[in-house]
Amino acid sequence: MSDRPxxxxxxxxxxxxxxxxxxxxxxxxxxxxxxxGYERAxxxxxxxxxGIDPSMVMRYYGNKEGxxxxxxxxxxxxxxxxxxxxxxxxxRLVRHFLDVWEHDExxxxxxxxxxxxxxxxxxxxxxxxxxxxxxxxxxxxxPDEAAVRAALVGSQIIGMAMARYVVRIPPATGLxxxxxxxxxxxxxxxxxxxxxx
Amino acid sequence: MSDRPxxxxxxxxxxxxxxxxxxxxxxxxxxxxxxxGYERAxxxxxxxxxGIDPSMVMRYYGNKEGxxxxxxxxxxxxxxxxxxxxxxxxxRLVRHFLDVWEHDExxxxxxxxxxxxxxxxxxxxxxxxxxxxxxxxxxxxxPDEAAVRAALVGSQIIGMAMARYVVRIPPATGLxxxxxxxxxxxxxxxxxxxxxx
DNA sequence: TGTGTTGGTCAACGCTTGTTGGCAACGTAC
DNA sequence: GTACGTTGCCAACAAGCGTTGACCAACACA
Numbered sequence: 001m002s003d004r005p006x007x008x009x010x011x012x013x014x015x016x017x018x019x020x021x022x023x024x025x026x027x028x029x030x031x032x033x034x035x036x037g038y039e040r041a042x043x044x045x046x047x048x049x050x051g052i053d054p055s056m057v058m059r060y061y062g063n064k065e066g067x068x069x070x071x072x073x074x075x076x077x078x079x080x081x082x083x084x085x086x087x088x089x090x091x092r093l094v095r096h097f098l099d100v101w102e103h104d105e106x107x108x109x110x111x112x113x114x115x116x117x118x119x120x121x122x123x124x125x126x127x128x129x130x131x132x133x134x135x136x137x138x139x140x141x142x143p144d145e146a147a148v149r150a151a152l153v154g155s156q157i158i159g160m161a162m163a164r165y166v167v168r169i170p171p172a173t174g175l176x177x178x179x180x181x182x183x184x185x186x187x188x189x190x191x192x193x194x195x196x197x
Numbered sequence: 198m199s200d201r202p203x204x205x206x207x208x209x210x211x212x213x214x215x216x217x218x219x220x221x222x223x224x225x226x227x228x229x230x231x232x233x234g235y236e237r238a239x240x241x242x243x244x245x246x247x248g249i250d251p252s253m254v255m256r257y258y259g260n261k262e263g264x265x266x267x268x269x270x271x272x273x274x275x276x277x278x279x280x281x282x283x284x285x286x287x288x289r290l291v292r293h294f295l296d297v298w299e300h301d302e303x304x305x306x307x308x309x310x311x312x313x314x315x316x317x318x319x320x321x322x323x324x325x326x327x328x329x330x331x332x333x334x335x336x337x338x339x340p341d342e343a344a345v346r347a348a349l350v351g352s353q354i355i356g357m358a359m360a361r362y363v364v365r366i367p368p369a370t371g372l373x374x375x376x377x378x379x380x381x382x383x384x385x386x387x388x389x390x391x392x393x394x
Numbered sequence: 395t396g397t398g399t400t401g402g403t404c405a406a407c408g409c410t411t412g413t414t415g416g417c418a419a420c421g422t423a424c
Numbered sequence: 425g426t427a428c429g430t431t432g433c434c435a436a437c438a439a440g441c442g443t444t445g446a447c448c449a450a451c452a453c454a
Contacts, residue, residue: 039236151368159356171348
C-alpha cells in the first residue's frame, strides 16, 4: 500500500530496485492473458513464469484485475494517413493491420480477453477511440462522419482478424497477405472515402 | 452410464420421464455459457437455474465439456439464396444476419465462448463450414472460389457483430439497421459476385 | 406383489484459486 | 551501528470448483 508515491506528486522516475521484477511480472502476465484468457491465466502461473512468489504480484498490483489493467496496453502503431495517397488509404490500412496482427500475438490474445471480461471490452473500446478513430478522422473531410467510418473500418479489420487468427477459419487462414489486401482494401477504401449511402 | 441406449440401435424416440429436466439443463446451460463464458458458467449455477442438483448434470452429460457440446447448437437459419435476385444477395444476407443476431442473444454468447475455449472455436468453424459456406457455394459460379468468398463474407459479418453486440463500440451500436445494410451490403455483394481481384 | 430401472437428493472428496500476514535478508541514511 | 523501508519467500486461509458415490422415492413391468 505504501508502494506507489501519492498520485499527482509523482516523482519524475526514481528507479526502484524492484523494477526488473515488476517488468518480469508484466511480461509474464501479458503472455499468459493473451494465450489463455483472463480466467485460465492464474496468478500462480504468472508468478512462476516471472520467477517470483505469487504474493509479490499482489503486493505490486493489488489484485488480479489490477494486474490485468496494468498489463494490457495495446499499441496499434497507427501510421499517419495524411501522408498517404487518398486513393490508397484502404490498401495502406489493411497492410498495416496485417503487419501488426502478425507480429504481435498478444493482440490476438487481447481480443480474446476483450470479448470475455468487461475490463477487456473497455480496453478495446479505448483502443478504438484513442488510436483508430483519430487517425481516420484526420483524413475524413466531414468530421461528423468520422466516427461511423472508423467503426466500419474497424468492423472489417477485426472481423478478418477473428477469422484468420482467433477462430482460424481455414479459407481465411489460407489467404496470402496480397490476397487479403486485394479483397479488403477496396472495402476499407469505400468505408473511408465513399459518399455516405 | 447405462443411460443412453447403445448408439446405432437407437430406438426411434421413446420419450423419457427426464426429458423435461434434460431440456431445463440445456436451456440454463445455454444462457449461462452465453452470458458468462465457459469458465465463469459453473455447473452449480446451471443446476440451480434448472432447479435440480448439480450431480444430475454430470449424470446426463458426463462432464462440463460434454454439457457445453450438447448445449451449443447454433442455427443461423440461413435462407435459400438461389431464390434471391443476384444483385441483391448482399442486402439479403446482411439483413438476415442483423435479424438473427438481434433476436438471439445466445449467438453473441457463443462467439464469446468460441473465442475463449477450443471446443467453442471448433463449433464456430463447423457453423461456418456446414451452414454459411454451402449456402454461399450454391450461388457461386466458380466452385473453387466459394470457400474464400464465404470466408470474406463471414469476416465482415462477424466483425460487425463484434463491434455492435460484443465489444459494443459506440458508433457501431448507434447505427440503424438500414444504415448497416446500406454500408455493408455492397461489401458483401462484392465478396460474393465480383471478379476475383 | 415383488423386482429392477429410472429420476433425484445429499454429503463429501480432492483440488485449485485469489488473497493474506508473518518473517527473514538486504540496502541505505543518519 | 543501528534503525528503517524495501524486496522477497513461506505457509496458510476461505471459498469455490468439478466430480463421485451412497442412498431414497417413484415408477414399470412380471
